Amino acid sequence: xxxxxxxxxxxxxxxxxxxxxxxxxxxxxxxxxxxxxxxxxxxxxxxxxxxxxxxxxxxxxxxxxxxxxxxxxxxxxxxxxxxxxxxxxxxxxxxxxxxxxxxxxxxxxxxxxxxxxxxxxxxxxxxxxxxxxxxxxxxxxxxxxxxxxxxxxxxxxxxxxxxxxxxxxxxxxxxxxxxxxxxxxxxxxxxxxxxxxxxxxxxxxxxxxxxxxxxxxxxxxxxxxxxxxxxxxxxxxxxxxxxxxxxxxxxxxxxxxxxxxxxxxxxxxxxxxxxxxxxxxxxxxxxxxxxxxxxxxxxxxxxxxxxxxxxxxxxxxxxxxxxxxxxxxxxxxxxxxxxxxxxxxxxxxxxxxxxxxxxxxxxxxxxxxxxxxxxxxxxxxxxxxxxxxxxxxxxxxxxxxxxxxxxxxxxxxxxxxxxxxxxxxxxxxxxxxxxxxxxxxxxxxxxxxxxxxxxxxxxxxxxxxxxxxxxxxxxxxxxxxxxxxxxxxxxxxxxxxxxxxxxx
Ligand code: HEM
Numbered sequence: 001x002x003x004x005x006x007x008x009x010x011x012x013x014x015x016x017x018x019x020x021x022x023x024x025x026x027x028x029x030x031x032x033x034x035x036x037x038x039x040x041x042x043x044x045x046x047x048x049x050x051x052x053x054x055x056x057x058x059x060x061x062x063x064x065x066x067x068x069x070x071x072x073x074x075x076x077x078x079x080x081x082x083x084x085x086x087x088x089x090x091x092x093x094x095x096x097x098x099x100x101x102x103x104x105x106x107x108x109x110x111x112x113x114x115x116x117x118x119x120x121x122x123x124x125x126x127x128x129x130x131x132x133x134x135x136x137x138x139x140x141x142x143x144x145x146x147x148x149x150x151x152x153x154x155x156x157x158x159x160x161x162x163x164x165x166x167x168x169x170x171x172x173x174x175x176x177x178x179x180x181x182x183x184x185x186x187x188x189x190x191x192x193x194x195x196x197x198x199x200x201x202x203x204x205x206x207x208x209x210x211x212x213x214x215x216x217x218x219x220x221x222x223x224x225x226x227x228x229x230x231x232x233x234x235x236x237x238x239x240x241x242x243x244x245x246x247x248x249x250x251x252x253x254x255x256x257x258x259x260x261x262x263x264x265x266x267x268x269x270x271x272x273x274x275x276x277x278x279x280x281x282x283x284x285x286x287x288x289x290x291x292x293x294x295x296x297x298x299x300x301x302x303x304x305x306x307x308x309x310x311x312x313x314x315x316x317x318x319x320x321x322x323x324x325x326x327x328x329x330x331x332x333x334x335x336x337x338x339x340x341x342x343x344x345x346x347x348x349x350x351x352x353x354x355x356x357x358x359x360x361x362x363x364x365x366x367x368x369x370x371x372x373x374x375x376x377x378x379x380x381x382x383x384x385x386x387x388x389x390x391x392x393x394x395x396x397x398x399x400x401x402x403x404x405x406x407x408x409x410x411x412x413x414x415x416x417x418x419x420x421x422x423x424x425x426x427x428x429x430x431x432x433x434x435x436x437x438x439x440x441x442x443x444x445x446x447x448x449x450x451x452x453x454x455x456x457x458x459x460x461x462x463x464x465x466x467x468x469x470x471x472x473x474x475x476x477x478x479x480x481x482x483x484x485x486x487x488x489x490x491x492x493x494x495x496x497x498x499x500x501x502x503x504x
Contacts, residue, residue, distance in 0.1 A: 033385040035079055037061075037070035045072030047223070053481045054218075055368040058082070059398040068384060074223030076102070078391040082398040084405050084429040087436070089381050090373070090392055091429070095437035100374035102391045105221040105228055106214070109239040110246070112290040116298030122376055122438075129295055134442050136273040137189070137299070143446050146188050147344050150450060153184045154457050158341070161462060165497040170467045174312050174490035177454065181308040182208065184450060189299045190253045191269045197252060204249035207242045212305065214238045216482035250293040271296060303443055305484045306366045307450045310433075313364035314357055314455050316491055317412045319464050319472045324414060328352055329498075332460040338500045342460050347452045353459075355414035357451055361400075361424055361433035363412060368397035368485050370435045396432040397485075405430035424448075462495040 038061055040046040050057050050073070058080050062069050067083035081090050090098050099122040107114040117133060120126040136142065157180050164171045182205060186194050194201035219235055221228030231237060257275055262268040268276075274292040318325040331352045336342045347353065373392040378385070386392075401409040407416065422428045424444065426436030434441035441447070458464075466475060478488040 033383070034077075035068040035070045035384040035386075036065050037072075038065060040072045043074070045074055045076075047073050050218075053479065055395060055397045055481055055485065058369070058393065058395050059401075062395065062398060068382060074220075075225065076223050076391055077387065077389070078393055079386055080393045080395060082395045083402055084399055086382070087394050087399055087432060088429040090394065091426075091432075091436040091440075094379050094381055097377050097379040097386075098373045098375055098392050099438045100376040101439070102222075102372050102374045102389075105219045105236070106239055109236065109243045110211075110215075111298060112294040115291050115294035117295055118298050118302060118371060129291075130442060132273065132277075133270070133295065133299065136268075136270045138442050138446055140445065143449055146446075149184055149187045150453055151344065153180050153187075154454055156180075157454075158457055158461050161458075161495045162497050165462065165495045168494055168496075170492050170494055172490050173315060173458075173493050173495075174308075174487060177311045177315075178305065178308040180454070181311070181450065182304045185300050185303040185307075188446075189270060189296055189303065191271055192253060192256065197249065200249050200252050203245050207245035208301075208304070210238070211242055211301070212482055212484065214242065246297060247293065250297060251289075253296070254289060254292060270299075299443075302441075303447070305486075307447050307454075309366040309484050309486050310357075310360060310364070310447070310451050311454045311458075312487055312491055313366070314360035314451070315458060315464075315493075316475060316477060316487065317360055317363070318356070318455075318459065319466065319491075319493065320475050320477070321412055322472055324356065324412070325459065325464070328356055328459050332456060336460060338498070340501060341499065342453075342456045344449070344453050347449075347456055350452070350456060352414065353452060353456055355417040357448070357455065358417050358422075358424060358431065359412055359414040362406070362431055363400060363410075364479075364485075365396040365400060365433040366484050367433070367435075368395065368481075369483075370394045370396055370432070371439070371483070373439060394432065394435070396435075399430060399432055402430065461497060461499055463498050465494045465496070467492055467494060 062082035067086040069080045071078045081087050101119045107119045117129050257271045262272050277287045280287050375386050375388050375390045378388050403409055422431055424433050426440045434444040479485050480488040
């Protein structure tokens, strides 16, 4: 459908564009030193080689054309990076040159015109916002201060599962984890609970659920700017609808904060701090309400589904690999015992848990292609010319399965991290779930504190079975590609409570 739409439009406008296209397409001499890549069709470029599962298609193409590969998608020139060594060149050696983000149609509507952090162009505005967000939300001290929010959220989930366990009910754990991380993120970032916001909060959550459908669809307008205004896929209309619901919610969050502003460092939250910049000349841009809304919405989106998705994948792998589940339960039983639940301060000591989560991120990086980077200047990498404005896609999924970096890469084997220094902090380019360098994820520490605590509680408190006696080894692990790549089918399980406290 998408391709058909593009083909029709392209054929219709070719005569108008011919004078501009002819020099571009015939200029093969100039393209000699670009990285190798598959031959593309005129105008469409390599669009037809890319299907629903973009990370898998790019992985296959890179196996043929190399770890630094050129593509053209419509009018966008892209370079795909698929090995640890090449990722290091782009994200460390030439980090600054690739610290841009390509313009995205969706950001016009969902980020008040790219005013958010994730997609704002590299420059002073991005730098200042990133600094403020890090200081006000993501330092170790702030992450620790939000511990009660995580404890309360995870406590409610455990209680729900304990009730389900009594009935031997089948639980859609994917949905439950998504609600949990949305609730936790809402409280941490907006300073409110959804339930306290009544119908506005519920509306926001419903719109948030519809968001991935819109942002995961490849938007023709990104690659063929001249058709963007026609809204051929109806995505702009949907995004406008969603952003209206978001805006109502965000306005009410800002109003709540305005009516009881806390300005001292000890008690103010991120929204209070951001509101303090309104009217100031922040990075040579007048800073207004739209900036605050774009930034807090961005953080919520960045936090909620990524953490849920990772927890879901880790639980899926544990259910599939019973021996690993038992070993992790053993580690928890030894440290915590069976008479009480694990506390967050104990998580650091759970070495095997950390290995399990790293292994989950290696095989199932929730953001498999990171966020797209963009060359902000002409650069030569490994002898290849990468022109300014080229989109750079780093395939973290492919890198996590690179056989030159990993033994038996397809196998879920947390023991591979035993005694290994490899971590997810952007210093080890064979494992890049949070990216690396200037545009690397600033929320990694917060994300890990949520994930570790959720997985530890679920594994310590419950044994898990698949419905209808299905063996774990038969669990379907098909992925559904998106910016955040989730399980194609929700994980449904029967929990049975295993602690020796309060079995009522
Ligand atoms: C398991 C959870 C998470 C994963 C896997 C993840 C992964 C990523 C990745 C791959 C990127 C892009 C890096 C790049 O382009 O090089 C990113 C960017 C970002 N993440 Fe995360 N993230 C997670 C959780 C969070 C959380 C909890 C927050 C904050 C509340 C957050 C905030 C951001 C922001 C603001 C950016 C954009 C940074 C920039 O462009 O400067 N993320 N994340």
